[in-house]
Amino acid sequence: MKSASTSPIIQVAIRGLMPVIQLVALYVFFHGHYSPGGGFQGGVLLAVSVMLGRLALGMDMSQVVFRTGIAVGLSALGVLIYASTGLAALLAGGEFLNYAFLPIPGLDPPGLRNLGILLIEAGVTVGVMMALIAIYDEIVDSRGEASATATPEPEARRMEDVRKPREKGVDPGPEGPERTPVAP
Amino acid sequence: MHWEIELLMMLVMITAALIALHIRSLLAAVVTLNIFSFMSAGLMVSMGAIDVAFTEAVVGAGAVGIFNILAIFCTTRSSLD
Incomplete structure (x- = not known):
């Protein structure tokens, strides 16, 4: 989400998929006169391509594709x-x-x-795409603020608490998952 | 027409919904919900509502999946109940 995915397969796949999704979205938008499809579907597809990039490449790297902070204004432009x-x-x-x-x-x-x-249809496309991206950015942004103001400790501890018994097969005990090396 | 395909899609839909309810890994639940959405889109195609099916496939199997994965990132990976 915030940071890039560590898997090179996901990174390469998303980088190849994003232009294809955008091309299909433009086809859906412009061919909406003659076939099913139109502004809403094309806008959602465009937003999905950007959000996939945000999800897989991280917020920093995906700024190249679409900058954070201009989505709300452009959404208003679509309504306009x-x-x-x-x-x-x-x-x-x-x-x-x-x-x-x-x-x-x-x-x-x-x-x-x-x-x-x-x-x-152009107005609907721009409005829907930018509104979805704005919602995504807002969720990620509020999440970052919450973990910056509060301590991120309980969250990490809870994730570890859930994951540890399944991986290791041992009970972490009442005092929580302290990393005590088990003697072989 | 094509009642065999519709029956198969119905069965896959119900199975995916039951798996999504009972599985403990929330990421797998998101994937099965996407399968559910895509199968319902296929059923709408077979009923002749192409435009509704298109919207269902794009929104249900695309945007909602991404938002669900984002929600998993914001909370926990595994179900607690």
């Missing part, structure tokens, strides 16, 4: 694209989200509807 498309149609004389009234010159109503749906 959606709302401004709807409001532009509203101000031009039609109803909210009635794409045929979009004030773009040189296009007949079918072309305007095509373009309007594309704009809406």
